[in-house]
Amino acid sequence: MQSAQASFENIRKDFPILERTVRENKTLVYLDNASTTQKPNQVIDAINDYYRNHNANIHRAVYALAEEATELYEKSRDKVANFINVKNRVEVIFVRGTTEAINLVAYAWGRDNLKEDDIIVTTEYEHHSNIVPWQLLTREKGAKLEYIGMNDNGELNLDDLDKYLATGKVKLVTFSLVSNVLGTISDAETIISKCKAAGVLTLVDGAQAVPHMKVDVEKLGCDFFAFSGHKMLGPTGIGILWVRKSILETMNPFHGGGDMIREVHKYETTWNDLPYKFEAGTPNIADVVGLGAAIDYLSNIGMDVIRQHEIDLTSYALDKLSQVKGLRIYGTKDISKRGGVISFNFADVHPHDVAQIIDEEGIAIRSGHHCAQVLMERLNVAATSRASFYIYNTKEEIDALINSLNKVARIFKL
Numbered sequence: 001m002q003s004a005q006a007s008f009e010n011i012r013k014d015f016p017i018l019e020r021t022v023r024e025n026k027t028l029v030y031l032d033n034a035s036t037t038q039k040p041n042q043v044i045d046a047i048n049d050y051y052r053n054h055n056a057n058i059h060r061a062v063y064a065l066a067e068e069a070t071e072l073y074e075k076s077r078d079k080v081a082n083f084i085n086v087k088n089r090v091e092v093i094f095v096r097g098t099t100e101a102i103n104l105v106a107y108a109w110g111r112d113n114l115k116e117d118d119i120i121v122t123t124e125y126e127h128h129s130n131i132v133p134w135q136l137l138t139r140e141k142g143a144k145l146e147y148i149g150m151n152d153n154g155e156l157n158l159d160d161l162d163k164y165l166a167t168g169k170v171k172l173v174t175f176s177l178v179s180n181v182l183g184t185i186s187d188a189e190t191i192i193s194k195c196k197a198a199g200v201l202t203l204v205d206g207a208q209a210v211p212h213m214k215v216d217v218e219k220l221g222c223d224f225f226a227f228s229g230h231k232m233l234g235p236t237g238i239g240i241l242w243v244r245k246s247i248l249e250t251m252n253p254f255h256g257g258g259d260m261i262r263e264v265h266k267y268e269t270t271w272n273d274l275p276y277k278f279e280a281g282t283p284n285i286a287d288v289v290g291l292g293a294a295i296d297y298l299s300n301i302g303m304d305v306i307r308q309h310e311i312d313l314t315s316y317a318l319d320k321l322s323q324v325k326g327l328r329i330y331g332t333k334d335i336s337k338r339g340g341v342i343s344f345n346f347a348d349v350h351p352h353d354v355a356q357i358i359d360e361e362g363i364a365i366r367s368g369h370h371c372a373q374v375l376m377e378r379l380n381v382a383a384t385s386r387a388s389f390y391i392y393n394t395k396e397e398i399d400a401l402i403n404s405l406n407k408v409a410r411i412f413k414l
């Protein structure tokens with residue numbers, strides 16, 4: 001039997017991009033997985049095979065290719081449903097990504113269900129895509145947007161939630177399961193049970209969770225759930241919105257056009273069955289197929305194995321980084337409450353300078369506000385540096401990160 005370490009080394013061989021060098025012949029160390037992940041051969045080949053052998057439009061024609069393309073597309077829907085433990089496949093809607101999923105809810109659910117003075121509650125550590133759609137909606141409706149605050153450990157202050165729920169005006173509470181900057185794993189169970197008790201709907205942004213740990217949507221008990229394919233080895237431009245069927249049935253369409261209709265007359269239209277009512281136009285068929293291959297790949301490894309690998313890497317990195325003089329790490333030290341994302345600042349060196357210097361060593365990390373400016377304001381910083389890990393990363397790569405940070409320290413005489 002192979003050791004866990006050995007099997008993770010084999011995983012790297014599936015990712016052609018990890019073999020390339022960057023800058024001055026430096027081995028690529030890719031530590032920006034919270035932005036997007038690299039793609040294994042299995043995903044690249046599935047997309048290639050789709051275009052070479054099966055390409056046709058779906059749900060329309062009766063010829064062989066159209067049947068094959070439709071079957072591949074729908075098979076991916078089953079894979080998604082299985083992966084996040086959704087019993088009813090018609091609740092799984094293909095969208096472009098988490099951003100589109102949340103906008104769909106804000107538009108198609110929010111516009112019919114929110115009125116003046118109602119409240120939407122989000123959190124201080126959300127990505128802009130879980131803030132701006134709610135700003136647009138509440139502004140249009142004369143409603144309010146409120147925030148669950150955060151303590152200095154990067155954990156949500158659930159007293160704020162109680163306070164807003166007590167007003168009786170909250171219509172939706174929305175939060176990310178894992179923060180893309182701090183890595184905090186939200187206490188979803190408590191938040192959702194409080195909301196349920198108050199008769200309030202919940203939306204969970206799973207963009208940074210589904211790629212990294214077992215997520216069981218049925219067990220979570222939320223009403224809306226969103227995530228992106230490209231952060232879990234899949235292609236860009238494909239994501240998922242899951243909505244509880246009883247809610248989905250009451251919602252008007254988001255986009256009008258082909259495939260989402262049953263009958264169109266000059267002045268009226270009836271809608272297609274779920275989920276097609278919410279998938280207007282020719283969808284991103286090839287990338288749905290690619291996402292299916294990504295799900296197969298992750299399932300073969302096992303989400304619990306992936307989570308353990310990230311716990312090992314993150315503990316190792318937190319330990320090494322905390323030994324670097326002048327480096328400030330954000331978020332909780334409790335590994336059971338955080339994913340494989342580490343944001344930090346290095347003395348008063350600007351994060352862009354840190355990222356640029358270590359890029360010369362072939363190391364890719366992100367610097368900036370990470371589309372979380374509300375959080376940056378809360379942390380009282382303009383930006384952070386962020387390293388984020390995935391299945392193909394190794395402890396040697398973390399050592400390389402530490403060495404390159406030591407170079408930053410030498411340059412800036414820290």
Ligand code: 7TS
Nearest residue numbers: 034035097098099127129176180207228
């Ligand atoms: N929600 C969270 C928690 C995210 O991390 C991201 C993307 C999104 C939503 C939006 O996903 P998209 O696929 O629709 O773009 N996060 C990041 C990031 O941290 N760096 O680049 C993108």
